Amino acid sequence: MSVNLHKQFAGGQVELRLFKHRLRAYAWLMAKTGSNKPVSAAQEKHGTAVGLKDQVGGLMKTTVALRRELHKWPEIGNTLPKTREQVLTALEGLPLDIKLHETTSGIAAMLTGDKPGPTVMLRGDMDALPMPEDTGLDFASQTDGCMHACGHDTHTSMLVSAAKLLSDRRSEIPGRVLFMFQPGEEGYHGAKFMLEEGLLDVAKNKDGSESPITAAYALHITASMPAGTIGTRSGPLMASSDVLSIKITGKGGHASEPFRTLDPIPVACEIVQSLQMMITRRIETFDPAVVTITKLVAGTTTNVIPESALIEGTIRAVSEKTRNKVHDSIRRVAEGIAAAYEMQATVEIRIGYPVTVNDAPSSDFALEVAESLLGEGKAVRMPAPIMGAEDFSYVLNKIPGAMVFIGGTPEGTNPATAAPNHSNRVMFEESAMAHGVALYAGLALRTLGVTLN
Ligand code: NI
Numbered sequence: 001m002s003v004n005l006h007k008q009f010a011g012g013q014v015e016l017r018l019f020k021h022r023l024r025a026y027a028w029l030m031a032k033t034g035s036n037k038p039v040s041a042a043q044e045k046h047g048t049a050v051g052l053k054d055q056v057g058g059l060m061k062t063t064v065a066l067r068r069e070l071h072k073w074p075e076i077g078n079t080l081p082k083t084r085e086q087v088l089t090a091l092e093g094l095p096l097d098i099k100l101h102e103t104t105s106g107i108a109a110m111l112t113g114d115k116p117g118p119t120v121m122l123r124g125d126m127d128a129l130p131m132p133e134d135t136g137l138d139f140a141s142q143t144d145g146c147m148h149a150c151g152h153d154t155h156t157s158m159l160v161s162a163a164k165l166l167s168d169r170r171s172e173i174p175g176r177v178l179f180m181f182q183p184g185e186e187g188y189h190g191a192k193f194m195l196e197e198g199l200l201d202v203a204k205n206k207d208g209s210e211s212p213i214t215a216a217y218a219l220h221i222t223a224s225m226p227a228g229t230i231g232t233r234s235g236p237l238m239a240s241s242d243v244l245s246i247k248i249t250g251k252g253g254h255a256s257e258p259f260r261t262l263d264p265i266p267v268a269c270e271i272v273q274s275l276q277m278m279i280t281r282r283i284e285t286f287d288p289a290v291v292t293i294t295k296l297v298a299g300t301t302t303n304v305i306p307e308s309a310l311i312e313g314t315i316r317a318v319s320e321k322t323r324n325k326v327h328d329s330i331r332r333v334a335e336g337i338a339a340a341y342e343m344q345a346t347v348e349i350r351i352g353y354p355v356t357v358n359d360a361p362s363s364d365f366a367l368e369v370a371e372s373l374l375g376e377g378k379a380v381r382m383p384a385p386i387m388g389a390e391d392f393s394y395v396l397n398k399i400p401g402a403m404v405f406i407g408g409t410p411e412g413t414n415p416a417t418a419a420p421n422h423s424n425r426v427m428f429e430e431s432a433m434a435h436g437v438a439l440y441a442g443l444a445l446r447t448l449g450v451t452l453n
Contacts, residue, residue: 042368042369042371045368045372046368046369046372046442046446046451047372047452047453048372048452048453049373049438049452049453051453052373052438052441052453053373053434053438055165055168056161056434056437056441057434059164060431060433060434062161062164063157063160063161063433063434063437064157064430064433066086066090066160066161067154067156067430068139069086070083070086070126070148070156070157071140071141071148072140072141072142073086073141073142073143074128074143074146074147074148074153075128075143075146076128076129076130076186077127077183077186078103078105078183078184078188078193079104079183080105080126080127081105083105083156083183084105084126087107087160087181090160091109091160094109094111094164094167095111095167095170096109096110096111096179097109097110098110101193101194101197101199103193103196103197104182104184104190104193104194104197105126105183106180106183106190106193106194106197106199107179107180107181108178108179108180108181108194109178109179109181110176111163111166111173111176111177111178111179112170112176113170113171113172113173113174113175113176113448114172115173115174116174116175116205116206117173117174117176117205117211117448117449118175118176118211118213118214118447118448119176119178119211119212119213120176120177120213120214120215120216120217120443120444120448121213121399121401122159122162122177122180122216122217122218122443122444123159123180123217123218123392123395124152124155124158124159124160124179124181124182125155125156125183125190126152126155126156127183127184127186127190128141128146128147128148128149128153128186129146129147129149129186131145131147131149131422132144132145132424135424135425135426149421149424149426150185150421150422151221151222151223151408151421151426151428152185154221154408154428154436155219155220155221156181157433158219158433158436158437158440159181159440161433162179162440163179166441166445169445169450172450173445173448173450174448174449174450175211176211177448180194180199180216187352189391189394191391191392191393191395195394195395195398200399213399214399214400214447215399215400215401215443215447216392216395216396216400216401217362217402218390218392218395218403218404219403219406219439219440220390220405220406221406221407221408221421221432221433222405222406222407222408222420222421223408223409223418223419223420223423223428224415224416224420224421225406225407225408225409225415226409226415227407227408227410227411227429227431227435228374228432228435229374229380230370230374230379230405230407230435230439231380231405232367232381232402232403233358233363233381233382233383234359234364235357235385236318236355236356236357236358237356237357237363237382237385237386237390237402237403238318238356238385238386238387238388238389238390238403239316239317239356239385239386239387239388239389240316240317240318240323240352240353240355240389241314241353241389242315242323242349242350242352243312243314243315243350243352244291244311244312244313244315244349244350245347245348245350246268246310246311246312246334246347246348247308247310247311247345247348248271248311248334248343248344248345249264249307249344249345249346250263250264250267250305250308250341250343252305252306252307253304253305254304254305255302255303255305256303258305261305262341262342262343263305264307264308264309264343265298265299265305267337267338267341267345268296268298268309268310268311271311271333271334271337271338272293272311274337275291275293275330275334278329278330278333279291279326282325282329283325283326283329284322287317287318287319288317288318288322289316289322289323289325290314290315290316290387291313291315291330293312293313294312295311295312295313296309296311297309297310297312298310315330316389318355318385318387320354320355323355327349330349331347335347353390353394354394354397355393356389356390356393356396356403357393357397358402358403359396359400359401359402361400362400362401362402363402363404365402365443366402366404366439366443367381369439369442369443369446369452370404370442372442373435373442373452374435390403404439406435406436407429407432407435408428408429410427410428410429411429
């Protein structure tokens with residue numbers, strides 16, 4: 001920089017004007033990115049949250065204890081009787097209207113503030129994964145083949161603590177907070193079932209005014225981001241996820257006489273290759289998709305050409321437009337290649353979670369509130385979506401809001417090499433749950449216009 005400045009001065013009037021212009025542009029950029037005093041700027045707008053952080057500190061012991069208890073007894077899918085019991089016990093005594101869902105183990109708990117106003121929804125998912133746990137933690141899973149490997153135990157516990165914190169501040173709250181404890185996030189469409197069961201039907205305020213849900217937020221811990229940071233972005237945050245199955249039907253026979261058969265194996269191989277070519281040649285580079293073939297089944301022995309071959313895999317996209325285009329293209333490629341060899345391809349696409357799309361104002365707001373709570377540089381705007389999927393997408397298709405990732409790499413571990421979510425060895429930094437509790441509560445309070453104090 002200093003060398004450049006020197007050159008600018010040596011270059012006469014034109015260069016001097018250019019230099020002044022650049023200096024102004026630089027000052028503008030600094031002001032815009034807020035690196036002059038961003039912490040106080042965010043806090044000026046949203047509050048210093050000193051009292052709120054104290055409250056969170058006071059709740060950490062029970063937050064960690066509940067998380068460990070949930071971790072010990074993981075459950076899978078939409079029916080989580082033990083987990084529901086643990087959550088209900090933890091919520092006991094709070095001024096909440098609790099609705100137990102019937103189609104799933106979902107819990108909708110409503111806090112009504114002392115003043116009328118709109119509703120803000122906070123989600124925590126409660127389900128675990130069908131896999132062994134090899135962390136060696138003293139509160140490791142006591143259920144064989146079942147582990148809280150995606151940190152949903154931390155989400156549930158953080159949401160319970162946020163419910164406690166906000167219940168304590170009920171008198172300040174102009175509106176309502178709906179706590180959504182959801183089962184079946186890991187592929188069981190739990191959020192969709194809760195929506196179908198009337199999750200969003202909110203009664204009127206006591207004074208007869210409406211209390212619409214104006215925003216919805218979900219947090220997700222990740223072992224691959226440093227504790228003390230959060231990340232999110234506007235627009236697509238996570239991908240859609242569909243399951244693909246292609247059956248190629250030919251004609252079986254002797255392996256020594258392929259010309260007398262219709263061998264489905266080379267056709268299956270060609271389809272697998274061509275699907276990858278389709279992705280790079282037919283799908284827009286900046287609206288990406290992934291097709292990964294994860295299963296290829298054909299044949300029984302070395303001297304028999306089988307009658308059929310089966311291809312299975314996953315399809316990811318970050319826009320509905322590309323998602324639909326990929327579906328159509330898979331059908332065209334598979335059926336076309338099979339037909340070229342006088343065979344038949346039967347394509348089945350099972351529709352999974354939609355794209356998780358953050359509303360732009362909500363995600364900007366979440367980043368600001370997080371910065372006011374965690375400090376400068378701790379709220380990171382993610383440059384790109386991730387290709388995992390999330391059923392909070394169903395909620396965001398109905399209510400503007402955002403999903404936010406919370407850093408949870410264990411202390412002393414490198415985020416880049418730490419065992420990731422869904423690993424049998426994943427661990428989370430429990431102190432990071434303080435940020436989650438504060439952020440849940442902060443987002444609810446700020447949405448309802450309460451300054452963080
Ligand atoms: Ni998860």
